[in-house]
Amino acid sequence: MNGRPAPRPTAVDPAPVPWVFDGPAAPGRPAAPGRPAAPGRPAGLPEAVLFDRDGTLIADVPYNGDPERVAPLPTAREAVSAVRALGIPVGVVSNQSGVARGLLTRSQVEAVRARVEELFGPFAVWAVCPHGEQDGCGCRKPAPGLVHAACRRLGVRAARTVVIGDIAADLGAARAAGARGILVPNHRTRPEETAAARECAPHLLAAVRRALAGVPGEAR
Structure with missing residues (x-):
């Protein structure tokens, strides 16, 4: 003992990492990177499709921790089902800075996740960033950490x-x-974001059809 007080515990994570949740069965998950396509699946299909949550799969309710306020967007359930039907794993990659702001708890994020899966069926993986802009994480989109975490899992x-x-x-x-991105604009998408996007689709089912068509294109 040197007589100095012990350091106080800190709430700041020295190495912020995303929350990653597995789906119950992770349908269609390949055993390892680089494996050939499953029998009967065309080789040009993606190995996985990852969806943003708010404003893409479900209505964007800011900092929502209430499962009762979860509402699928038009064509969203059909879009996810179309990917699953081909044996391709589906996942969710979502920024949830409300946790860092003290507006959401982990249990609320998980409750909303459970409701989404009630409505859509199980996703093979969820990768969630609970950090704020000042936390210095590598997972908050547009950083690549959520995509990398989901792909690894x-x-x-x-x-x-x-x-x-x-x-x-x-x-x-x-x-x-290093993944392919497709934009589905809505009321909060800025015009310059739409103009800068290489690939756009008018709704989620159209985006999935583009994804499953193989080669990216410039047409909107």
């Missing part, structure tokens, strides 16, 4: 993964991770 290559979202941060995360 699924055992797929980022270069063969499609990320679909509604704002530039989603496409930025895809680009930084």
